[in-house]
Amino acid sequence: MTQDELKALVGQAALHYVVPGEIVGVGTGSTVNKFIDALASMKDQIQGAVSSSEASTQRLKALGIAVFDCNEVGELSVYIDGADEIDGHGHMVKGGGAALTREKIVAAQSRQFVCIADESKLVNTLGAFPLPVEVIPMATARVMRQFAAMGGVAQIRQKEGQPLVTDNGQHIVDVTGLHITDPLAFETQVSQWPGVVTVGVFAHQKAHVCLLGTASGVKTLTF
Numbered sequence: 001m002t003q004d005e006l007k008a009l010v011g012q013a014a015l016h017y018v019v020p021g022e023i024v025g026v027g028t029g030s031t032v033n034k035f036i037d038a039l040a041s042m043k044d045q046i047q048g049a050v051s052s053s054e055a056s057t058q059r060l061k062a063l064g065i066a067v068f069d070c071n072e073v074g075e076l077s078v079y080i081d082g083a084d085e086i087d088g089h090g091h092m093v094k095g096g097g098a099a100l101t102r103e104k105i106v107a108a109q110s111r112q113f114v115c116i117a118d119e120s121k122l123v124n125t126l127g128a129f130p131l132p133v134e135v136i137p138m139a140t141a142r143v144m145r146q147f148a149a150m151g152g153v154a155q156i157r158q159k160e161g162q163p164l165v166t167d168n169g170q171h172i173v174d175v176t177g178l179h180i181t182d183p184l185a186f187e188t189q190v191s192q193w194p195g196v197v198t199v200g201v202f203a204h205q206k207a208h209v210c211l212l213g214t215a216s217g218v219k220t221l222t223f
């Protein structure tokens with residue numbers, strides 16, 4: 001199966017976790033796009049969705065699925081999102097699509113995080129994928145020096161020759177060369193640096209379930 005087919009497989013499998021009559025939390029990315037497309041088949045059975053990005057909001061609305069603001073709704077039963085990396089404890093690196101801040105907010109508002117990913121995302125230790133960090137622009141140079149001091153190499157993410165601007169009006173720093181052996185401690189530490197809006201390690205908001213697309217079908221990992 002191609003990677004695209006594996007993404008479609010887990011996107012479809014995630015429908016099983018959607019609670020009829022409720023509002024579902026929806027992440028961002030190419031795997032989530034497959035989930036959103038599949039969710040259209042259930043749109044009359046749910047109240048709607050809370051979305052983690054402008055891109056997902058547009059896709060949901062185009063399919064006739066109502067989108068609610070986080071502040072209009074209470075706790076959600078389930079949040080469904082992809083990952084750039086996931087380890088054997090459900091800790092993830094996220095933010096390849098620059099939506100990490102809203103993703104962490106919706107995840108925090110949800111009782112269960114269901115990660116949907118193809119098997120290339122499963123790793124022993126987080127850090128091979130460049131770690132996305134959303135940073136207030138005036139702090140980027142200092143935050144990059146702080147990563148250099150811990151052995152990382154940080155770059156400001158570009159789009160069309162300019163620093164990418166997130167849905168929240170901030171920049172993204174991508175950090176390579178990290179070997180994140182204690183994701184909880186790392187997330188706690190970096191989150192406290194002035195100017196860091198969100199670090200793309202999701203350990204406090206880790207996955208509870210991962211639907212992993214493999215050549216032999218969907219494997220369900222629980223953490």
Ligand code: 5RP
Pocket residue numbers: 027028029030031032081082083084093094095096097098099100103
């Ligand atoms: C977006 C994310 C995505 O979940 C992550 O980048 C995985 O994306 P894809 O499903 O396209 O591989 O965190 O900010």
